[in-house]
Amino acid sequence: MRNSTKMIILSVIAIGFCGLYLFHDLNGSFDYALPRRAIKVIAMVLTGVAIAYSTVIFQTITHNRILTPSIMGLDSLYLLLQTVVIFFLGSGHFTIVNRHVNFILSVSTMIVFALILYQLLFKRGSRPIYFLLLVGIIIGTFFQSISTFLQVLIDPNEFLRVQDKMFASFNNVSGELVWWALGIVILTFVVGWKYFNDLDVLSLGRDTAINLGVSYDRVVKMMLVISAVLISVSTALVGPITFFGLIVANLSYQFFNSYRHIVLIAGASVMSVIALVGGQWVVERIFTFSTTLSVIINFVGGVYFIYLLLKESRSS
Amino acid sequence: MIQVRELSKFYGKKVVVEKVNVDIHRGKITSFIGPNGAGKSTLLSMVSRLVDADTGEVLVDNDQVKRMKSNEFSKRVSILKQSNFMNVRLTIRELVSFGRFPYSRGKLNAEDIRIVEQAMDYMGLMEMQNEYMDELSGGQRQRAFIAMVIAQDTDYILLDEPLNNLDMKHSVQIMKILRRLVDDLGKTVVIVLHDINFASVYSDRIVALKEGRVVKDGPTNDIINSDALREIYDMDIPIKQMNNCRICVYFNS
Ligand SMILES: Nc1ncnc2c1ncn2[C@@H]1O[C@H](COP(=O)(O)OP(=O)(O)O)[C@@H](O)[C@H]1O
Ligand SMILES: [Mg+2]
Numbered sequence: 001m002r003n004s005t006k007m008i009i010l011s012v013i014a015i016g017f018c019g020l021y022l023f024h025d026l027n028g029s030f031d032y033a034l035p036r037r038a039i040k041v042i043a044m045v046l047t048g049v050a051i052a053y054s055t056v057i058f059q060t061i062t063h064n065r066i067l068t069p070s071i072m073g074l075d076s077l078y079l080l081l082q083t084v085v086i087f088f089l090g091s092g093h094f095t096i097v098n099r100h101v102n103f104i105l106s107v108s109t110m111i112v113f114a115l116i117l118y119q120l121l122f123k124r125g126s127r128p129i130y131f132l133l134l135v136g137i138i139i140g141t142f143f144q145s146i147s148t149f150l151q152v153l154i155d156p157n158e159f160l161r162v163q164d165k166m167f168a169s170f171n172n173v174s175g176e177l178v179w180w181a182l183g184i185v186i187l188t189f190v191v192g193w194k195y196f197n198d199l200d201v202l203s204l205g206r207d208t209a210i211n212l213g214v215s216y217d218r219v220v221k222m223m224l225v226i227s228a229v230l231i232s233v234s235t236a237l238v239g240p241i242t243f244f245g246l247i248v249a250n251l252s253y254q255f256f257n258s259y260r261h262i263v264l265i266a267g268a269s270v271m272s273v274i275a276l277v278g279g280q281w282v283v284e285r286i287f288t289f290s291t292t293l294s295v296i297i298n299f300v301g302g303v304y305f306i307y308l309l310l311k312e313s314r315s316s
Numbered sequence: 317m318i319q320v321r322e323l324s325k326f327y328g329k330k331v332v333v334e335k336v337n338v339d340i341h342r343g344k345i346t347s348f349i350g351p352n353g354a355g356k357s358t359l360l361s362m363v364s365r366l367v368d369a370d371t372g373e374v375l376v377d378n379d380q381v382k383r384m385k386s387n388e389f390s391k392r393v394s395i396l397k398q399s400n401f402m403n404v405r406l407t408i409r410e411l412v413s414f415g416r417f418p419y420s421r422g423k424l425n426a427e428d429i430r431i432v433e434q435a436m437d438y439m440g441l442m443e444m445q446n447e448y449m450d451e452l453s454g455g456q457r458q459r460a461f462i463a464m465v466i467a468q469d470t471d472y473i474l475l476d477e478p479l480n481n482l483d484m485k486h487s488v489q490i491m492k493i494l495r496r497l498v499d500d501l502g503k504t505v506v507i508v509l510h511d512i513n514f515a516s517v518y519s520d521r522i523v524a525l526k527e528g529r530v531v532k533d534g535p536t537n538d539i540i541n542s543d544a545l546r547e548i549y550d551m552d553i554p555i556k557q558m559n560n561c562r563i564c565v566y567f568n569s
Contacts, residue, residue, distance in 0.1 A: 060403070063401075063403050065403070197421050197422035200422060201414060201417055203402065203403045203404040204400075204402055204403075204404070204411075204414065205400065205401045205402060205403070206366075207361075207366050207395070207397045207400075208397075208400060208414075210365065210366055210386070211364065211366070211390060211394055211395050211396075211468075212390055212414060212415070212417040212418055212468070213386050213387035213388075213389065213390030213391070213417065213418040214386065214417075215386045215387075216386075257405065259404040259405075259406055259410065
């Protein structure tokens with residue numbers, strides 16, 4: 001099967017699921033239910049695309065197919081931020097209640113953190129990318145530990161509010177924020193577009209990429225910033241869900257068997273949409289909300305992750 | 317000509333390459349020889365801007381490499397490293413096509429395709445062009461990478477131990493191809509060689525490194541003699557003349 005055929009089939013499935021989600025059991029509720037569902041669908045498409053895009057580019061620049069950008073500690077920072085605010089100011093504080101404020105606060109904290117981190121690490125010339133990852137892991141673990149510490153001390157009722165933030169959920173996405181997020185995601189594509197060809201070369205390794213005239217450091221920095229922005233936006237919109245990227249990125253590599261990032265990113269994005277919209281539909285209609293999409297994703301993702309590890313260890 | 321001026325590299329306090337001055341002459345094969353850890357790979361990596369130099373500069377045809385755009389440089393000098401890791405499955409043809417990236421940025425035109433096919437033909441890869449790299453033997457892989465560098469069509473081609481892991485037949489095959497690149501197409505080849513006899517038989521000039529410094533630099537005939545070799549390798553190596561080739565008999569010295 002040709003890649004374009006595969007892409008068309010996947011797109012049809014994705015659109016089918018979106019249609020199913022939007023119109024199934026609508027009972028003529030065009031004014032009330034439909035706009036609400038539409039917002040959720042847009043949020044899922046956005047999140048799916050953001051995570052697919054950021055994971056694929058992150059894995060290319062790190063030359064590693066079992067990493068996700070969450071290794072940079074952004075999700076941990078998000079949780080720490082929410083925990084700290086709830087702990088010190090209470091869950092009734094406007095930075096938690098007002099979702100616009102919360103969104104802006106979260107996105108800007110994560111992006112500023114990422115930029116400071118990159119700035120510090122790249123200040124003295126180029127560093128091996130693994131150095132950056134190591135620092136990311138350490139800082140992420142540090143954030144997590146503080147969060148856990150505060151969560152132990154916190155009032156149990158308040159803890160429930162923290163817990164809400166710990167898992168991704170599409171059930172109460174704000175309409176306006178979706179448009180903001182959409183704008184930012186489109187911006188990352190506008191900026192990232194011209195680097196897609198460079199990324200193809202980057203898969204051949206740093207040395208070959210430099211030999212072929214890619215401005216390696218510049219491309220890597222740009223991609224780190226883009227993936228940080230994407231992760232920040234999707235996390236602030238629906239919660240931490242980056243693990244999911246691992247699944248769709250690897251499925252895309254397997255299914256498309258291409259080195260071209262335009263294909264890999266598009267493929268992973270469409271698969272994300274299928275998984276999120278299809279999954280959410282199943283959660284709502286079949287499990288009738290008795291479980292959450294996050295739980296399913298983490299379960300399926302975990303199994304797939306183990307499969308990938310076994311496969312990698314066998315092939316090497 | 318590539319001019320290397322006062323090039324140094326330190327890792328911590330360790331001096332790996334120390335104030336090296338070398339001229340790479342156009343239209344010649346220059347071999348770099350020397351013991352393991354002498355700094356040959358590091359020197360080649362600095363010349364090809366894979367590694368930043370701590371002091372000194374490199375000029376390519378009188379242009380400072382530091383001032384050149386990465387893409388511009390990649391049309392003039394290419395490098396093939398000792399080991400080439402890949403994160404994707406590519407066919408030979410796809411890999412060789414990447415050699416045109418400095419010119420095409422990924423969109424090959426008819427001219428690019430012609431050059432890619434020429435390069436594969438040159439390396440005897442036409443029949444197997446659609447085979448995947450991870451299913452090839454070491455020699456075939458190496459040939460595919462060299463074809464990529466040929467497709468890159470640079471005046472200067474730097475190769476770091478391209479004969480590593482190759483059997484005798486393929487080693488000879490590759491050295492002959494490099495010779496043809498220089499003699500027929502006017503390329504300039506710089507090659508790091510482990511086996512001094514390949515250097516003796518195929519190169520025009522030899523540069524010997526030891527502990528980060530150039531200890532010998534000159535036409536092949538000036539370097540392949542027992543006195544010079546003793547200085548480089550700390551070994552007494554007799555030399556035998558056979559059919560115009562000078563062979564270093566180092567096996568029992
Ligand atoms: N990234 C590095 N960090 C520290 N030491 C290095 C690094 N790369 C090379 N070296 C050291 O520099 C010396 C020269 O290495 P190299 O240029 O690979 O030598 P050669 O290619 O001549 O065998 C060796 O002692 C090696 O251990
Ligand atoms: Mg070496």
